[in-house]
Amino acid sequence: MGQILEIRNLALGYPGLTLFRGLSLDIAAGSTTAVLGANGSGKSTFVKMLLGITAPLAGRMSWPNGAPREIGHLAQLTEFDRRFPIRVWDLATMGAWKRLGLRRRLDAQMKSQVQAALETTGIADIAYMPLHELSGGQLQRALFARVIMQDAPLILLDEPFAAVDQQTEAHLLTLIDRWRDEGRAVVLVVHDLSSVLDHCSHALLLGNGEATFGEVETVLTPERLVAQNYLSESQAEWMFRSPRREVAHV
Numbered sequence: 001m002g003q004i005l006e007i008r009n010l011a012l013g014y015p016g017l018t019l020f021r022g023l024s025l026d027i028a029a030g031s032t033t034a035v036l037g038a039n040g041s042g043k044s045t046f047v048k049m050l051l052g053i054t055a056p057l058a059g060r061m062s063w064p065n066g067a068p069r070e071i072g073h074l075a076q077l078t079e080f081d082r083r084f085p086i087r088v089w090d091l092a093t094m095g096a097w098k099r100l101g102l103r104r105r106l107d108a109q110m111k112s113q114v115q116a117a118l119e120t121t122g123i124a125d126i127a128y129m130p131l132h133e134l135s136g137g138q139l140q141r142a143l144f145a146r147v148i149m150q151d152a153p154l155i156l157l158d159e160p161f162a163a164v165d166q167q168t169e170a171h172l173l174t175l176i177d178r179w180r181d182e183g184r185a186v187v188l189v190v191h192d193l194s195s196v197l198d199h200c201s202h203a204l205l206l207g208n209g210e211a212t213f214g215e216v217e218t219v220l221t222p223e224r225l226v227a228q229n230y231l232s233e234s235q236a237e238w239m240f241r242s243p244r245r246e247v248a249h250v
Contacts, residue, residue, distance in 0.1 A: 004153060077159075
């Protein structure tokens with residue numbers, strides 16, 4: 001599949017603080033890239049850079065086939081104010097605002113798409129519930145429905161499994177697999193190595209001033225995870241001795 005995004009010799013950080021430098025990577029259609037690293041290593045900053053919110057310190061980012069009309073984005077739950085007086089249906093519909101414009105009303109086709117997005121995420125039965133009444137898992141499903149409605153070739157998910165139970169996480173992972181099979185590129189910030197091993201094709205590991213990108217099996221080795229301060233030697237020894245499905249959050 002074709003390349004969606006190319007990054008060359010990227011340095012990322014803030015005035016007086018460089019988080020990492022020299023990162024080059026390609027994000028291809030149909031790929032799923034996990035972004036991992038210790039707190040403060042630059043994971044969320046990298047996502048904000050892809051969105052154009054934060055500028056890199058050096059390097060370049062290019063779109064071989066032109067910048068996409070829209071980038072699907074799911075921010076951390078801590079950045080979302082659920083007191084906003086709207087319903088689940090309204091939140092999902094907001095994903096289509098670029099297609100709707102400011103004044104266009106939902107037609108039958110668009111309503112059908114919103115309904116399908118809610119059914120896909122398993123929350124059609126709470127479509128008219130206000131956001132402040134939702135659990136963390138219900139809100140995350142609603143935000144995934146909004147991403148579905150964005151219909152974007154590149155999807156960025158910042159800690160999409162925070163505050164959700166294992167059943168919800170498993171369901172959301174099936175949606176990510178579906179996006180990959182549809183030829184979309186997915187970049188997700190995660191903490192669970194087992195999810196990466198089972199569902200992601202590539203990994204970007206940040207830490208200790210370094211940024212390492214490549215196929216999952218190449219990047220997420222015990223030696224590399226320890227060298228970039230993601231795991232201690234004892235954690236790495238335990239985790240890579242355990243079956244994949246038993247690898248826990250770190």
